[in-house]
Amino acid sequence: MQSEIILRMEGISKSFPGVKALQNVDFVLRKGEIHALMGENGAGKSTLIKVLTGVYEKDAGQIILDGRNVVCRSPQEALSMGIGTVFQEIALCPNLTVAENMFIGRSQNSFVRWKEMNAKAAQLLDSLGIPASPTQELSSCSIAVQQMVSIARAIDMDCKILILDEPTSSLDEDEVKKLFALMRELKARGVGIIFITHFLDQVYEISDTITVLRNGELIGEYQTAALSQIELISKMMGKALSDVSEMKKQEPQTSSDSVPVFEATGLSSAAGVRPFDFRIEKGEVNGFAGLLGSGRSESVRAIFAADKVTSGEVKINGKKVKLKTPLDAMKNGIGYLPEDRKHEGIVGELSVRDNIILALQVMKGFFRPLSRKQAEEFANEYIEKLGIKTPSINTPIDSLSGGNQQKVVLARWLLTHPMYLILDEPTRGIDVGTKVEIQKLVLRLAEDGVSLTFISSEIDEMIRVCSRLIVMKDREIVGELSGMNVTEQDAMHMIAQGGKGHV
């Protein structure tokens, strides 16, 4: 028996300049259902939620709530219709008490009856099993408890629908357990819950139903119990399980030298990767494979000290070093091309020349600027080497195509002659020709003895370039694949099942 449908979204479309974030998407939520909304980064999950809660106006489609066609113009209006949302970033007031946060903005007059409010809060917290006292300041509670308080607020407002957009990203195991207990309690009360998370195991633990989005399109709705993890992953990634082509592999580029160029033990960071061990040999190309959000970027950011490193020991060429900042990493011969070219990579208003010399200049220190002549020579050299198409070295990088911008950022790192270069999604969003050029460049650098870590969302590309794949799932390394015959399917199986102890 299917239970009563409380929400129906039909034919939802939403575009942003240049992006169709949602195309004709249907979504249904039932009473007492925990419904996981799944899809890789950028699939459209948050946009669907924001259309539902009136943050964005939809371009097309309708929203039917309890059988009635509704239009929400703001999250407040959504809340008044019984749709509560808890975002990862808490939107409450940290300096007010727990009880004040639960009832803020709702007293009919300015006269607040503290005693009554605190008693009511205590009762609600207690009935939901939330470990907080009404009178303690919200900021003194853990993130998990703060999230629960905002859930309690939504419940008190009689929400029939609760949306949790990645609530568990910063929670530890215990806190996740408590949150899940609360979710089960709400489910028993008939609340329909939309749950978004990157953690696949959590989806299987808590959800009844899964809806998969990919590139803004609905792929389908499934019963969680009837969909295997590997099927889910193949739907999220858009790869048919059978459609696995054999890839011509490159020769592994490992050297006979047994001292790794870079080695880390028990490395972890404030961004939330589990402590991991990692090593790379001279001339080796390895890669972190996994779904978007599995912790690939966080791992390499920990290696480069781009996020605050919270534990671990690092050795470079066998010598113990402390890398506290990216500059430390750079001075030790490590380069890092970040995933987010637009925000972390290019400096839009600066010229191609200044973008190319940036990393070298940072290493030298800004009090010892490169001469104009040197800068121009370097820029010209790399424009030539990488075939960067630009009208001149003085052109603002903003006006180049994505592929050429990416080459400029690559040039920036090559100019520092790194011993170890980390490339996070260097080929995303660029034309096929440039993609292949970058892949070839990676292999050429490896031949010259540079060690590289290559991350791509396209597994086939990783298999082509890397001689070793480190497989991540839920922010943990779950296995490793190396050798000439690794297939896309091997990688996907490992992403789905994990392979703990296999490393």
Ligand code: ADP
């Ligand atoms: P998800 O939550 O599944 O990771 P989003 O819904 O955030 O995905 O994004 C879907 C697509 O819409 C992405 O390509 C994203 O870049 C784009 N997008 C989302 N919000 C905006 C916005 N406010 N302006 C422009 N593009 C956006």
Ligand code: MG
């Ligand atoms: Mg999102």
